[in-house]
Amino acid sequence: MTGEAETDGEARAWGWVSHLRSGGTTPWSRWADPAPASEQAGRYLPGAQQLELLRRLNQQRVPTPALAGRVLAASAPGRGRPDLGLVGVLARTRFGPAPVDPQDLPPDELVRVATALIAEDVVASGEPPAPRQVRRFRRRYRLLGDPELARPFREQLTADGRPPGGSGATVVVLGTDVERMLVHAWTARCFGTEGVRPWPEWVAAAARGGALPPRIDLAEVARTWAQRVGAGHTHVVLDDPRRGARLAGLRTTPGATRDLCADAIELARRTGPVVGTLVPPERRAQLLWHRLRPLLSGFEGATLQVPERHRPWLAERGADLRQRLARGDYAVHGDLPEVSVAAPTADRAGRPGHPVTVAAPDDERVLALAMQVLLGPPIGATDAAGEGE
């Protein structure tokens, strides 16, 4: 249906839509020109969130007409504020949410819209490569412990036809300092299938609960498996994860795993549940790992740290873990590293003044990252070429 503007404000709004579609960056508050009657087309005016996201994208780089159209037609997924009207378009009525100046919208609202589009792109990126057929003769192993250290090796072995498990398996429990492991445990949940609370809430709940999350309680994992497969078949590896990978049978190990930046993890946390409304859990986990993650690992930024107020708890947990590991009758390679006390003042690219760690992701930076993802090459295009190497 073709709508015809009923008020001057509406004609001005359609003019702004047209301006944004053609790559314009003028904010709504400074926009004055009405659209010609022929361009006042559309069933309804897009929401302020969608329009402002398009304007912000235009500021970065003009998106393709197809992407611009998708942004304007998108709905913010999940619960949250509905699509909002533009201030000054219609006379204020007593009904519906109050119209806004799009520039006043918090970045979080724009991230919501962006995650809908990123999730669609992730799903459209195609099936991740299937692992090769399971080898009949292979070393049996289980790679456990810190999920961010163990999973890349496990994925590599599985892709090569060597999935974990089987009788007589060597159990390798990978770990590092408790702070990094805690960040890794949350990261794994962000790329998982059940959703997880924001980092500050999650880490506060962990501290309230007292214990470390089960998968990074290395001593407990090792004790359980030593009982099942024998202490001689159980190794805890704390010094170099690649040593653990070799124990599991991986001959050529990749370089050290780089942690994702805080904002990238947060973007994954927010995109995952939307992907979960489009595909079943197993495929969601595969797509997040094989499609979204390689893309996000290419972005620079500060990594996460545990907020200062939880550090005493963290130190206590680290000491306790160290003691329990020392009491175990399984092999422990290396020592549990100490948690670093103060954060360096240069980022990973070495630029001074940029913090290398942050206590929480930042919505504005998450939005910037989401826009880079939307404007970048199609998801899966870069890593698909490298897959199977």
Next chain:
Amino acid sequence: MTKKVYLHVGTPKTGTSYLQHVLFNNREKLLAKSIRYPADRFDGHFLAALDLMRLPWGGLEVDAIGAWDHLAAQVRRWPGTSIVSHEILATASRAQIGHALETLGHGGDTEVHLVLSVRDLVRQIPAEWQENVKHRAALPYGRFLEQIRDPRREGRIATWFWGVQEIPDILDRWGHDLPPGHVHVVTVPPAGGSPDLLWERFTEAFGLTGISLALDGERMNPSLGAPETALIRRINRAANEELEPADYRPLVRELLAHQTLSRRTGSPRLGLPPDVHPWATELEDAWIEEVRRRGYHVVGDLDDLRGAPPPTEYADPDHPDEALVSGAAVDALKALLLDNARLRHELARRQGDLEQTHRELEKAYLRPTYRWRQKLVRRLETGRAGRLAMKLYRRARGRSSRSA
């Protein structure tokens, strides 16, 4: 014959579950009259709504993938009348509404009729807070009222409340492309009237008059009194951190709230605080005026949207009568104990079954022929020739299992 779709999009707490229950249980009878309620399971339209709006819902969204397109395809294929009903559709965005209408056939050979059942705010506000509490919310009633009265409407509580309750806005979003005569507003009669009256209004709105349907089941979701809701809120506050959503639903929402505490009908009911009442009535008046002005088809009486005056005694759930709360807590404990006892008996029965199976399995293993075969297989597996012999044997047997 014109293809018709009756699309019922809300609002919650207006007898929608009962309507959906009757429609689902009478699918065959309706089909005989060329009316289709396309659902394979009772919550089929809820799943379709989740899918349309990409709404995560405690894991249920997994069952919802593709549900809207499946539902819409069934509607498009049906040559007669179809009915689609779920109250959370009220909160859909304009883009989602456009997609919904288009996929249901609007703009083609299908006549889409929108149905919105509505109830006065004086009853809806406490009912919505109670629904929030039954979905793990721990915020006090006073805070809930503050949030929904804040004109900025930020936060999940306020956005959801107004999304599903603001009648003129819902009708504007959903009815934007439809002639006013195809928009049917069904009012819920005031409390205390004939229990059949709402159903009669639904039958008129959906064109079901004269069709004999089996009417059974609860007419409304069971509601809780003020002390019972206060108790559930306290339980949420204490247990939310540790109780998984998958356990919360059967234990707190179903066992405690619906099956146990809703039976305590003698306790004071939830209501609007007297000081909030004038604000709600003013809104109700504005909504009545607006709906009347727009010229929709009203089934019932728009004056039903004007809530009852405040009660003489207000039971504040944030400061409940503690004796009544402990009475409710004892009932809740009793229900949990009985349920626990039932589960223990079930566990003991299953353990008995398992032990019996173990014994029978052991007996089978202890047969000398089994031990001989096991020994032979182990010996063969150690040598190359033996492994080859086993391979040939298994191939001849036609299965790949390596067990003896």
